[in-house]
Amino acid sequence: MPLTSSTSRRSLSSPLASPSARTSRTSAPSAARLLDFVNRTAADTALVASLPLDPRGRTWMRLNGPGGSEAWLIAWPPESGTGWHDHGGSHGAFATAAGELTEQSLAAQLPTEGWKTLELADGVDRERRLSGGHGRAFGPHHVHQVFNESPDRHAVSVHAYHPPLPLMRRYSRTGQVLRLEQVELPEEWT
Numbered sequence: 001m002p003l004t005s006s007t008s009r010r011s012l013s014s015p016l017a018s019p020s021a022r023t024s025r026t027s028a029p030s031a032a033r034l035l036d037f038v039n040r041t042a043a044d045t046a047l048v049a050s051l052p053l054d055p056r057g058r059t060w061m062r063l064n065g066p067g068g069s070e071a072w073l074i075a076w077p078p079e080s081g082t083g084w085h086d087h088g089g090s091h092g093a094f095a096t097a098a099g100e101l102t103e104q105s106l107a108a109q110l111p112t113e114g115w116k117t118l119e120l121a122d123g124v125d126r127e128r129r130l131s132g133g134h135g136r137a138f139g140p141h142h143v144h145q146v147f148n149e150s151p152d153r154h155a156v157s158v159h160a161y162h163p164p165l166p167l168m169r170r171y172s173r174t175g176q177v178l179r180l181e182q183v184e185l186p187e188e189w190t
Helices: 031-042 045-049
Strands: 059-064 070-076 091-098 100-106 117-119 125-131 135-138 144-147 155-162 168-174 177-184
Touching: 031 070, 031 091, 031 135, 031 155, 091 125, 100 155, 125 135
Parallel strands: none
Antiparallel strands: 059 070, 070 155, 091 135, 091 155, 100 125, 100 144, 117 177, 168 177
């Protein structure tokens, strides 16, 4: 999972990680299959406990996702988040394994190319809180931000995307105006 420039970048190896996970194409996993995977993985207390917690930034471990999907176990320090972003056309799922995460999302399909600034219509904002053991799936045009609001407690989550993330778009938002700020490629976060 890509990180903002203010977060620590530490990659940890995992016995579940596999270089072939990115290229294996048995059958494309559905959003429901990804959700099942992240929920089952989030319930693996030994795996979740193996991820070191860093008070200064997120830490993560790459996992072997189903059907060639990209998957991550991510630790969120108190009061950390992603900022607004999308997943470059991949669908996905995430589940909270420990703590609680808040997701703010847009209930609108945005054009993927050819714009720098959009004015959002009223009523497109959604917010949900996902405590340990709860997850959600999303489609390929999902724009959201995820954060740990706790002032003193880490959260841990599992994420999976298919196809593996080709890119991520980062946005800034002021009121109803969403602005494309940056496009990140996989080599920037792996």
